[in-house]
Amino acid sequence: xxxxxxxxxxxxLGVVLSSLVAASMLVFxxxxxxxxxxxxxILGTQSTPASVAALTIQLGLNKPIxxxxxxxxxxxxxxxxxxxxxxxxxxxxxxxxxxxVTGPLVLLAMLIGLVIGVPLxxxxxxxxxxxxxxxxxxxxxxxxxxPSVVAGILLTVGLSIKLHLFPSxxxxxxxxxxxxxxxxxxxxxALGVVEGAILARYxxxxxxxxxxxxxxxxARSKGLRRSQALRRHGLRVAAIPVVTVLxxxxxxxxxxxxxxxxxxxxxxxxxxxLNAVNNRDLIVVQDIAMVVVTxxxxxxTLVDLSYQxxxxxLRGRR
Amino acid sequence: MTLLAGKVDEAQRRSAxxxxxxxxxxxxxxxxxxxxxxxALVSLVWTPYGPLAIDTNHTLSAMSASHWLGTDEYGRxxxxxxxxxxxxxxxVGGLSVLFAxxxxxxxxxxxxxxxxxxxxxxxxxxxxxxxxxxxxxxxxFAAAFGASTNTVVLAIGIAYIPVFVRVTRSAALVxxxxxxxxxxxxxxxxxxxxxxxxxxxxxGSIIVAQxxxxxxxxxxxxxxxxxxxxxxxxxxxxxxxxxQSAQNYLSSDALLCLWPSxxxxxxxxxxxxxxxxxxxxxDERGGR
Amino acid sequence: xxxxxxxxLSVAHGDLDLVSDVSFDVHAGERVGIIxxxxxxxxxxxxxxxxxxxxxxxxxxxxxxxxxxxxxASERHLSRLRGDRIAMIFQEPxxxxxxxxxxxxxxxxxxxxxxxVGRRASQIAAVELLGRVEFSDPQRYARMxxxxxxxxxxxxxxxxxxxxxxxxxxxxxxxxTALDVTVxxxxxxxxxxxxxxxxxxxxxxxxxxxxxxxxxxxxxxxxGGRVVExxxxxxxxxxPRHPYTAALLATSSAIAVDVESRGTVLPSIPxxxxxxxxxxxxxxxxxxxxxxxxxxxxxPLMESGSHRVACWHPLDENSERGSR
Numbered sequence: 056x057x058x059x060x061x062x063x064x065x066x067x068l069g070v071v072l073s074s075l076v077a078a079s080m081l082v083f084x085x086x087x088x089x090x091x092x093x094x095x096x097i098l099g100t101q102s103t104p105a106s107v108a109a110l111t112i113q114l115g116l117n118k119p120i121x122x123x124x125x126x127x128x129x130x131x132x133x134x135x136x137x138x139x140x141x142x143x144x145x146x147x148x149x150x151x152x153x154x155x156v157t158g159p160l161v162l163l164a165m166l167i168g169l170v171i172g173v174p175l176x177x178x179x180x181x182x183x184x185x186x187x188x189x190x191x192x193x194x195x196x197x198x199x200x201x202p203s204v205v206a207g208i209l210l211t212v213g214l215s216i217k218l219h220l221f222p223s224x225x226x227x228x229x230x231x232x233x234x235x236x237x238x239x240x241x242x243x244x245a246l247g248v249v250e251g252a253i254l255a256r257y258x259x260x261x262x263x264x265x266x267x268x269x270x271x272x273x274a275r276s277k278g279l280r281r282s283q284a285l286r287r288h289g290l291r292v293a294a295i296p297v298v299t300v301l302x303x304x305x306x307x308x309x310x311x312x313x314x315x316x317x318x319x320x321x322x323x324x325x326x327x328x329l330n331a332v333n334n335r336d337l338i339v340v341q342d343i344a345m346v347v348v349t350x351x352x353x354x355x356t357l358v359d360l361s362y363q364x365x366x367x368x369l370r371g372r373r
Numbered sequence: 374m375t376l377l378a379g380k381v382d383e384a385q386r387r388s389a390x391x392x393x394x395x396x397x398x399x400x401x402x403x404x405x406x407x408x409x410x411x412x413a414l415v416s417l418v419w420t421p422y423g424p425l426a427i428d429t430n431h432t433l434s435a436m437s438a439s440h441w442l443g444t445d446e447y448g449r450x451x452x453x454x455x456x457x458x459x460x461x462x463x464x465v466g467g468l469s470v471l472f473a474x475x476x477x478x479x480x481x482x483x484x485x486x487x488x489x490x491x492x493x494x495x496x497x498x499x500x501x502x503x504x505x506x507x508x509x510x511x512x513x514f515a516a517a518f519g520a521s522t523n524t525v526v527l528a529i530g531i532a533y534i535p536v537f538v539r540v541t542r543s544a545a546l547v548x549x550x551x552x553x554x555x556x557x558x559x560x561x562x563x564x565x566x567x568x569x570x571x572x573x574x575x576x577g578s579i580i581v582a583q584x585x586x587x588x589x590x591x592x593x594x595x596x597x598x599x600x601x602x603x604x605x606x607x608x609x610x611x612x613x614x615x616x617q618s619a620q621n622y623l624s625s626d627a628l629l630c631l632w633p634s635x636x637x638x639x640x641x642x643x644x645x646x647x648x649x650x651x652x653x654x655x656d657e658r659g660g661r
Numbered sequence: 662x663x664x665x666x667x668x669x670l671s672v673a674h675g676d677l678d679l680v681s682d683v684s685f686d687v688h689a690g691e692r693v694g695i696i697x698x699x700x701x702x703x704x705x706x707x708x709x710x711x712x713x714x715x716x717x718x719x720x721x722x723x724x725x726x727x728x729x730x731x732x733x734a735s736e737r738h739l740s741r742l743r744g745d746r747i748a749m750i751f752q753e754p755x756x757x758x759x760x761x762x763x764x765x766x767x768x769x770x771x772x773x774x775x776x777x778v779g780r781r782a783s784q785i786a787a788v789e790l791l792g793r794v795e796f797s798d799p800q801r802y803a804r805m806x807x808x809x810x811x812x813x814x815x816x817x818x819x820x821x822x823x824x825x826x827x828x829x830x831x832x833x834x835x836x837x838t839a840l841d842v843t844v845x846x847x848x849x850x851x852x853x854x855x856x857x858x859x860x861x862x863x864x865x866x867x868x869x870x871x872x873x874x875x876x877x878x879x880x881x882x883x884x885g886g887r888v889v890e891x892x893x894x895x896x897x898x899x900x901p902r903h904p905y906t907a908a909l910l911a912t913s914s915a916i917a918v919d920v921e922s923r924g925t926v927l928p929s930i931p932x933x934x935x936x937x938x939x940x941x942x943x944x945x946x947x948x949x950x951x952x953x954x955x956x957x958x959x960x961p962l963m964e965s966g967s968h969r970v971a972c973w974h975p976l977d978e979n980s981e982r983g984s985r
Contacts, residue, residue, distance in 0.1 A: 074501045075504075310508045313512075335516060352500075
């Protein structure tokens with residue numbers, strides 16, 4: 056059995072790898088069929104045919120496109136992300152620095168989402184049909200409709216402009232851990248509140264389905280109280296749809312971070328991406344796109360693998 | 374037992390309209406979406422002021438009888454801009470969802486019907502596309518072609534294709550495995566006829582609920598993209614760009630941020646309620 | 662004194678009574694069958710006894726178990742009785758077991774809850790119980806998940822789970838309905854044997870009189886949420902007095918063969934069962950009954966005695982069945 060499961064994991068990873076290769080081709084081709092060469096873009100108005108030609112060779116843009124693709128991919132695999140056309144900086148280093156902001160931001164946001172979503176969802180299910188359940192249901196319905204842009208701006212107005220509790224923008228860097236954490240709190244809230252609301256809804260629905268299930272009634276017929284029966288027999292099955300949503304959430308948190316970082320001027324991956332887009336620094340866009348795609352697809356795979364662990368009915372299938 | 378059985382389902386006798394009206398989510402969702410759609414239509418022919426009309430004598434004015442919701446930093450009427458933005462939102466949401474449906478629905482049905490390598494390929498491709506959330510896709514489009522309203526439509530549309538493929542596929546699989554469809558197949562009905570007569574009506578409400586849900590997410594995505602400058606470009610108004618410019622006046626004119634925020638929340642709420650209502654009505658009916 | 666005494670038990674959904682005014686007794690070790698079509702309120706009656714009704718349902722009246730009132734008792738109190746003194750067997754073996762737990766663990770749980778038995782000891786007990794419900798290799802089956810078992814096997818697990826706590830009363834809600842005909846008989850025999858061995862009382866719910874008549878001592882017929890007739894198995898089978906019982910009897914699978922062999926046409930009950938809560942007032946069966954008169958607009962009182970019927974026009978005590 057463990058052998059079978061190991062094999063399943065290997066196969067699943069193979070699928071992810073092939074997806075990643077396909078995604079990288081998509082990104083590369085898409086950004087390299089553009090009219091005009093990147094050299095012209097970089098040199099801007101001062102370009103002369105000679106300087107463009109020189110830069111083209113310097114950047115390796117005269118090679119055939121498949122060769123350029125392989126060079127790029129080979130670099131990525133070896134951890135060499137290339138050099139920015141615009142700043143001339145090592146992109147790998149910049150992405151690393153940016154991830155040190157975005158990573159903690161996403162984790163903190165998820166934590167906030169869980170802290171909001173789990174109790175809210177459980178309350179909504181257990182108190183369904185009573186006023187508390189309705190209030191919780193209404194709150195999460197509205198919470199879902201609030202985009203992180205709006206949440207971010209409202210939080211800024213309330214907590215930093217009016218009350219001066221948190222900084223409204225900027226990031227001191229991790230050499231100042233306390234200040235950095237403070238700088239992440241508001242953005243993480245802006246992200247986490249919405250995720251928490253979505254999570255609450257799915258948890259509520261999943262738990263309600265469990266409460267209606269025949270086997271929970273069987274568990275109660277054995278002498279477990281309702282809450283005990285739910286805890287021991289229902290939560291694991293209820294976790295399946297919730298984990299699915301959680302996986303989707305992390306993906307949308309990563310994307311949401313791009314927005315929120317720009318509201319709060321945090322030097323994370325999102326801000327780096329937006330600057331690169333505005334400067335048409337294509338190789339940076341390519342690299343970041345691959346980082347995001349890899350993260351999303353890996354999380355998706357982890358979610359798939361977790362089903363196997365959560366639900367014995369799915370073991371050994373496929 | 375079978376001799377005695379034969380339940381009469383009361384719910385079936387009630388008309389669809391009455392059930393619709395009795396469902397709070399569906400009713401509220403319809404009303405909100407209706408109001409926004411109507412506003413978008415009205416804004417095509419009339420707004421209190423021109424949404425782009427600059428009035429340097431009345432910049433950042435407060436709410437008043439002449440400017441109900443005040444004006445922005447260029448003296449443009451906030452209400453007029455809000456109304457004009459409805460149009461952009463409906464355009465982006467509607468077109469991107471239609472785009473995703475038009476591609477995702479047939480592919481989903483095909484992959485449910487056919488178990489061969491083509492449908493495997495479709496599903497794999499959907500998995501790959503799934504790695505490109507709307508915002509990333511939009512960034513790529515903006516990097517390649519420059520940002521515009523239409524790149525947003527395309528980006529959101531493409532990002533939703535895999536969602537539609539999956540939802541359609543799983544719903545269609547249920548129908549295709551139902552006994553009456555198997556019977557129709559055995560009877561020699563042509564595939565196209567089965568899809569038209571059984572599959573499409575069977576998955577219709579799921580698809581409508583999904584379209585409405587994705588519309589609400591599209592509104593969220595669009596506001597974020599516009600805010601970031603990856604979408605509709607100023608001076609054209611959209612809720613996202615209004616937020617972007619209003620952010621500079623947060624400490625002095627917080628209300629300027631409030632109106633587009635409210636509009637976005639209301640619009641998203643409307644479509645997600647509508648989606649929920651459609652799903653609830655479907656469950657009530659005990660449909661597949 | 663009766664082990665279980667139901668007096669005017671009603672179950673309501675909002676203002677709608679789904680079960681009304683149900684009264685009957687079950688003595689220690691006695692086996693009582695409740696029959697009726699779906700929608701007659703028999704399952705709700707069983708759930709109301711165990712206090713396992715859904716959130717939206719309310720029960721009133723009285724359920725006395727061993728001298729204690731259960732209606733209105735706290736969840737904590739009821740949970741102490743359930744599994745220990747009152748056990749249930751449910752209709753749907755496919756969904757009644759938790760999919761994520763091994764069956765041995767699920768069976769042993771009853772003992773862990775009520776006897777404070779440890780994990781290992783409860784597993785040993787679970788294996789033994791699986792042996793008692795005729796699993797040939799109980800060690801192996803104890804480690805399986807429900808989805809790895811057939812419907813009949815799962816129902817045997819349910820039975821093992823019910824007898825684990827050595828209860829005084831088992832409520833079995835259509836334990837064989839969802840199973841294949843060949844498996845049904847085996848399960849019934851097993852249930853019959855175990856209940857006899859344990860000497861516990863049984864309330865067996867079925868829509869088929871044949872099922873009830875093989876194991877039970879007494880029969881309660883329900884229709885439209887009301888008890889319409891009760892009596893010993895012999896009374897009911899040989900001399901049904903309520904037109905509905907007679908009709909059920911005539912359509913009952915095993916007994917119908919008999920009827921047919923005597924040259925009678927297999928009858929069916931005219932009309933269809935209304936959905937729950939939409940039965941006519943008065944006698945709920947009057948719409949479908951050929952002997953209904955204006956008297957039936959009012960629900961008849963139950964007479965007293967061992968064979969009781971609630972009908973204004975009961976069939977003659979001496980008439981043969983099927984001659985209606």
